[in-house]
Amino acid sequence: MTEGQIGESVALRLMERALDAQGLRHTLPRRTILEVVAGMGHSFTPTELTEQVARRDPHIGRASVFRLLQLLRGAGLVERLHSPDGELYTLCLATEHHHHVTCTVCGRTATFSLEDDDAVGRAVERVGYRMDHHVLQVFGVCPACLQRERPPGRPEAPQ
Amino acid sequence: MTEGQIGESVALRLMERALDAQGLRHTLPRRTILEVVAGMGHSFTPTELTEQVARRDPHIGRASVFRLLQLLRGAGLVERLHSPDGELYTLCLATEHHHHVTCTVCGRTATFSLEDDDAVGRAVERVGYRMDHHVLQVFGVCPACLQRERPPGRPEAPQ
DNA sequence: TCATTGTTGATACTTGGTCTCATTTAGAGG
């Protein structure tokens, strides 16, 4: 079993458990979509997802895909972000509070956390608002793509 | 002239200047749309904007509205945010780096800045990414709507 | 096995936004 597959099965188990937790039924379409989502190694667009799902079972409707996506978002297992070129969904298994960076080259996402996470809340209060929720979306280039950009042998800042 | 109108004319002037700065032509449709945008006292959805524009001049096409919106975004005079219920555009005249809070009740937005604005960049570097850009969207309740929620006479935290 | 109720897929619809393309027009130069 490869590392990727281990990650997949963990994701799958977590997602199935999320269904249980809400008293939802285990159905074949759901299972199929969950497997596809779990198999995604990176963030994906709704079209990518629906295409891959259709490849496995062309009878599964677009609506069901979106419905499940919404369930998973509700359970905090998937996050949606608005990238410059379209919607992106990201699998997200970490439990504590965190944020995501998405690689603008390959779509891979990483999580990170801030030293001082209440800074935003405080800043907002200073202008008289009561904060409801906030969204932090970060885009950048992942280590692997940075490497590829700057082939080995060529130093980082030649100057 | 009311306060609102002063704000309007400032916004209008800034926006027209943005056209000049890019060597763009002053046309009637643009002028009309700019006036409507400047007259918005709060964040607005594209449909709201197109409706108001159509009320002034039904011949102005939807495409032109979106085209101008894009121009203004490029010039940093308007920001787009993805609220839970649809896209929102916000007029944004401040020049230094800042963020926005949007009132979930009335749509009014305020700006604020963070003490330590590089915290995100540093956190992202710690996981090996090079940050490209980030988006911080904050939703909350503005002072006025808070007041309305909690009518005067009734103390804030009655215990 | 059966009944209940959650789930599904089809389909139509909405919103946000882009693309194309023929027509119009702003504004520079004479």
Add this chain to the structure above:
DNA sequence: CCTCTAAATGAGACCAAGTATCAACAATGA
């Protein structure tokens, strides 16, 4: 004031991301 040209326009088709509706279906508990 006229003329020319590139920029801008509006119509309309098109696409992606969702949501709403609803009749048919199927997972589970009894």
